[in-house]
Every structure is written in structure tokens, then in C-alpha cells.
Amino acid sequence: MKKGFFKFLNKINQKILAKYSKEDPSKLSKLQQAVVAYRYYVLIQSMD
Secondary structure, three states: OHHHHHHHHHHHHHHHOOOOOOOOHHHOOHHHHHHHHHHHHHHHHHHO
């Protein structure tokens, strides 16, 4: 259940949220850093 939910959430994130992989993380704003952290958390939870 939990893994399936996070897989679904990860697919939504890939389509909706911005991607910051090409940018330097230290130069991102706090909001952009929060988006990166959220995407990372959801990705890790969907893989477990």
C-alpha cells in the first residue's frame, strides 16, 4: 500500500514539479531546495 502510493506520487511529481538537476544546489532558493528534497524523499520511499 505505502510503496504503491509513493510510486503513484512519484509519477505525478515527474509530470508536475520542476526539475533542478542541471543547477547548482547551493544557488537554489529555499523553495527550490524544498522541492528537490521532497522529490528525493518520494523517490526513495517508492524504491523501498
